[in-house]
Amino acid sequence: MAIIRPFNGLRPKVALAAQVAARPYDVLSAAEAKQEAAGNPYSYYHVSKSEIDLPDDIDTHSQQVYDQAAANLRKFVQDGTLFQEDQPAYYIYKLVMNGRAQTGLVCVSAVADYNNGIIKKHEFTRPDKELDRINHIKTTLAQTGNVFLAYNDVPEVNALIEQWQEQHAPIYDFTASDGISHTVWVVNTPTAVQEITTLFAEKVPATYIADGHHRAASASLVQKELQENGKITSVDNPANYFLTTIFPASQLAIMDYNRVVKDLNGLSKEAFLSNLDYFFNVEEIGHLPQQPTMLHEFTMYLEGRWYRLVAEEGTYTTDPIGVLDVTILSNNILSKYLGIQDQRTDKRIDFIGGIRGLQELVKRVDSGEWKVAFALYPVTIQQLFDIADSGNVMPPKSTWFEPKLRDGLITHLI
Structure with missing residues (x-):
């Protein structure tokens, strides 16, 4: 069954959330990110695509780029742009695009679940892309990119999330320049946190990677290296988990x-x-x-x-x-x-x-x-599940999910 945990998220102060939020690092080029971040010192591209702060001819996989990302992340923390939650929490993340809403649970998922096939894959990964994220995680000591997971609907989970939204005010609520709205709630009461953890442990036999295979693989490889080097001494070490947002399958749509x-x-x-x-x-x-x-x-x-x-x-x-x-x-x-x-x-x-x-x-x-x-x-979500369940992988570039989660709203420090 799925092991998920709450965590002390690193997130922007409310007034800066819309300025911090950035599209995933792998859906745009450095030039496009530089253009989008122009005039915005708070943009998370300064962390996720830090080459925008370096000469245009820089090798985007050089250590200088990863060092710049770490420096920019430290600066955001030091100047108060980002702060860390004082207690472990889950987060509810709702996106609305063209009138269609999808609502996921932001949590950390167990690397062991990824390694053992509880978190199911449907794509091969490329070593060069894995190495890029490995170096980024090791240098920043943070998982800055979200892994988008799906699961077969569990009515009790859906009901709990809907109830929380109805009874609590969101911490973030803004519409990005592309017209997609982003609303986030923090779930931090001990009773609700424990109920969510228990529901997944009892009701969710598997989750499926919809988007983020390289981010998941790199988190696993970093955890393995740290463990082999004796740097993980407790099962509660943050590196034993990686940043995920889990959506019920009924709410998802795959584009061509x-x-x-x-x-x-x-x-x-x-x-x-x-x-x-x-x-x-x-x-x-x-x-x-x-x-x-x-x-x-x-x-x-x-x-x-x-x-x-x-x-x-x-x-x-x-x-x-x-x-x-x-x-x-x-x-x-x-x-x-x-x-x-x-x-x-x-x-x-x-x-x-x-x-x-x-x-x-x-x-x-x-x-x-x-x-x-x-x-x-478009491929259907059931086709994706069937392939992942069979242990097979899809041909390259088979699925495109929209809307995309924004980087920077919630970061997992390891």
Whole structure:
């Protein structure tokens, strides 16, 4: 069963919460973060993407960057921008985007649960990305990025969280520049804290990583290193846990994660379209972008025209991986005709989160830098759970969750 704990969160004073809050470090470039943080000395990008305070040509994985992050975090604490909770607490974090709300519990989850498979994964991690977060955690002595977890709804947990929101005022309540609202409550009464801890221990057999595989993996590796070096002497050591926000599955929505490819691998447009007929029902649908409307349906943009591709029966299997649209696309188009065998490393393919819309696909292809774009129907949360339960992993860049948790609102010190 899931082991979660309250913790002494490091968080901004109320008047500065909106200025501190920053998008996750891995969804934007250093240049974009620098632009967003311009004129805002309180932005958490100074911690999560501290290269913005260094010369533009700095190696973003150099120790100087991590040292700068640690210095900036210390400064925020020293000048009172951030303060640490005086007693362990849970936090309720509600996000509203385009009228849709999702409410999660901010806590620390046990590294042991991650290592033992109670916290389930659905993606491979890359060693270079792990090392970046390892160095960031070890230098700052903080987990500054949140791991987004999901779980199958437990009515008692949902009811408790709803009741707390109704009976208590939030500590933060603001709308960010992108229109997403962020509201946070602190749960610090001993009775409520114990009830939450017990409910998860008794009612939640597993949690699932929705977003943040590298953050989770790095927390585990840091804990292992500290333990091997004799620096963890108690089961209550903060490094035995990592920062998570856990959402009930019923409230979550996964967005599409689309692809663009640089060329047709030597094929003419006519030959490429002819090949697609073997595995798809292909229909030209005009100049206007159209989203896929169901599983196993794709839309494709090529030379100014949109096409609808519907996978024929027999082109995919019914196992948790084979039934995924990302697998169908990979097996029947990307690898078979476009020569893309490893999407994680091939520079001829790029991935576009659905939050950017189909116009981003049009923009990329019309620029001439990319030849063809594919729009996919989103993976469902149940598909994610099924794959994680089976012990398999999804193909790269299969899921895109929105809205994103903001960094800086709650940090876990180790």
